[in-house]
Amino acid sequence: MSVAGLVLAGGRSTRMGSDKAMIILGDRTLLARAVARLEPQVDELSVSSNLLQVEAAGVPVIADATPSFEGPLAGIQAGLQWAQSRGHSALASVAVDSPFFPETLVRQLRKGDPARIQVARSIGRVHPVFALWPVTALEPLSNFLVRAETRKVMTFLDEFGFDGVDFPTEAFDPFFNVNTPDDLAEAERISRLIGS
Template identity: 40%
Template sequence: MKRTLGVILAGGLATRMGGGDKGRLLIGGRSLMTHVIDRLSPQVAHMALNANGDAGRFDDLGLPVIPDSIDGFAGPLAGVLAGLDWAADKGATSIVTVAADSPFFPSNLTERLKQSADGQVHPLVLATTPKTGEEQLKSGGKGRVNRHPTFGLWPVALRDDLRAALDGGLRKVVAWTDLHDGREALFEAEPFDPFFNINTPEDLVQAEALL
């Protein structure tokens, strides 16, 4: 039996889309969240949705809805913590997180993240893609990959450490993963970045074309 559970992170404020639930936007006549659920479902044992506010608005998805346990908008790490607490109650050892607004993530995401975690006591891996030449120029040559902090493999065993870090004010995902020797799994970004996420109306048009 698979011991890894999946958590869809949908706790963002979607300010560049005018607010609301970005995952409800449509491409190809189906919501982004439906695309994400269909892609993640074969890769994990069970799934949950991390979202705040009225959970009833997601009843049609048939998923448990788990809110952040950290007050205020604490970013994706708060969603990760909520997922880890949920997974602990299920007796699972790890979770894989994905973003609700990224409908094209790899169909072998979980497999590749686990491969990269081989030998780790506490599997902790973030997805990455190579930077383009233009991106490397813009960054002044700093780093050769883009890290995608909402796509990762997270160990239930470190949930109390994460809780303490969030209570202490830490918000940056990579600041916490680096503290625990987090690894990276490199995915190809051709013909397009599979972790492309929809933040603006223009992105939605591009996603429709990619689909």
């Protein structure tokens, strides 16, 4: 299985008041951290964003194929189109605002049925954008975006079918995400704790 990687960095970040991808945690942006964490796990990497106008950390930036579709599903759709065009059989997606996602994420997700979407789960909670998507999901996803009244990732996952893959939490939830200044302070604490 050839796996492409996609960092979802297209959110408006209204609660942070600035482009979340460019927020500094320690000595690096959240985007640089996500790229560095995902790149060793995949065969090729890109960033999904309608905001970043230049290459991000040397990685190509992919805009949504259909700008009217807002949210992560539009980014995943564009990522699947890109992955398919590059000859990959699957796409691993991560969110830019979760700086501590597992370094074994893709390896663990690859253990599941390659015909189904494999989705990360911790403490019984599903993290729908941390997933391994077969490129065969592209057509059903595109159809869903055209006809659906909602663009919620979980709604599509429930319709297409997915398997949850559990990850340990130990000292903290590796899928902790930065949405507010308080979250950023907590991320700084975790970063110091793990020396990352």
